Amino acid sequence: MTADVGARRVAARPRIDLTVFLARYGTLLSLVALLIVFSIARPDVFPTVDNLLNIMNQISILGTMAFGLTVCLVMGLFDLSIAAMATLGGYIATFLLVQYPDTISVPVAVAIALGVAAAIGVMNGLIVSYLGISAFIATLATGSIITGAVLGISDSKTIITGIPDAFMAIGQGAIILGVANPILIMLGVGLVLWLMLEHTQLGRHLYAIGGNAEASRLSGIAVKRYAPFALAVCAVCAGLGGLMSAAVLGAGRPQGVGDGYLLNAFAAVFIGASSLRPGKFHILGTMIGVLLIGVINNGLSVMGVPTYWQYIVQGLLLIAALFSAGVLTMRRR
Template sequence: MTATTSDNSADPQPRPSFDWITFLSRWGTLISLGLLIILFSIGRPEVFMTLRNMLNILNQVSILGMIAFGLTICLVVGLFDLSIGAMATFGGYFAARFLMELNVENGFAVVIVILVVLALAALIGMINGALIAYLGISAIVETLAMSFVATGIILGISGGRTVYATEIPEAFTIIGQGKIAGIPNPVLILLLLGFVLWVFLEHTQTGRNMYALGGNREASRLSGISFSRYALIAMAISGACAALGGLVAGANLGAGRPQGVGDVYLLNAFVAVFIGASTMKPGKFHILGTAVGVLLIGVINNGLSVMGVQTFWQYIVQGGILILALISASLNSVRRS
């Protein structure tokens, strides 16, 4: 007698359990943003979730976004830029000062002045990059020192005097106060800048080389990618973006203030970028993530304000979300290693 055994029901492979840590590290920030929007909409439906307030949030974070986008480029290549606050003040003051000295009510003159100011800011950024790349100075220390130098230059030239709205052509203030199709100009500038830098990082060889440097500088060097060259590019972009943010802030205020303009954006810019590094692509600095971080800060500040919550809670909530984002990204990195 022959016994035949057929086993057509082989043990199925165990189905992998859902990876909550990976899911939350990738999407947790966006989920938090969505939950906050729902919470504030329920709390003040007549105020928060209106088109006017949504545009107001975007307008409020537009300057922060411009500065944070430039900072993102630096962090992609592994560099810190603590001079962005001073460079924002630099952009706002010197744009107003040059226009005051020209005393010309002309849109073309405004464009030329803006380009000159942005070029000067990019040049200062390149000096930062050169000192860091060629002399091996710590980026944190060097950019902090440059912020003192820039602040001293502004105060020395201005004598502490603000350039007022009556001394600035209206064509300049329109940049910060005007609208196109009901959308504030600062929001349009932010969207354009974000798109350009997103394309630059994600769809150009220069951007890919920057990511390679940030991932492994030594391996990139052996592959023929020059850190010095990309340090200059990254710091120049950071300086120009910070100056653009300060310039738009000056146009919005209708004044060129010689101090205190950019300082308020320094820490929030870092918060936004690091929150963004835990969004969608954990552990990777990228423009879309920074945009989410900036929007999250704007929603927190605006939502708590319309709810009548005291200001100190804004700092507590921002700090708490940043800590959670960093913990999430850290857990994901540990699991991949």
């Protein structure tokens, strides 16, 4: 009898499920492994403080945009207008500062640019919520309209002169301990959105709607009010990313600013959804995804690997991340 009880206790002890462990922590372990491999391959360059800060600076715009996109994806909304929104944000700010240098200051220009982005995001949300149009289609259409409008207003000309130094300091300055301002902006945005999603009722409602919109509605949540908010947050983050890009380059480009960030932002968020909490979009996971992309790009560049390999590796990594999250979801069923 005693032996049977002991056997049952041994059998009842939880055993480590390797599949679940890898699905949950595989992406983070991959990031650590890449850091070690690149540090060993180029110990004179890669593991230096300057290069690590350089990586953070390189991913700052992508991270800022990806954090905003995370809020949308938490609700199951795909925002394809973020590329055009980034272009719009940077162009509006530089246009206002150059055209009205005596009346519009840098903070005002930034506020107007982000305000326009927020208004467009709210409009997208209203279309999705009250007209029943898919966010995928609505934001794709909005992005096309924005692209055409900016090209028309700018006459396809890039603003390269007259941009004040105070604006360029947003992308080129370093206020605290030599850490570039774009890094601080990215971390600040990430912290605010993490607190919102993880520690407020608003964040809990966003997750609930993303999990089951009908059940959320029946529980008393005003579901239709949340899409405008989520898409506005995403639009503001995209516009802020465009502002940072314009400040880094010292130019207001009327096209192509956000195109290079669109797919990488989605890749970072989906890679992050396979980290720590597989199948669930969250800010910390997105940060891991952004870091992974940044480390891969920087490490391969430092080693002299052709650029096209960076795209191949990112694609393979995204497939692996989605596969691992899918495996854990199936195991839970």
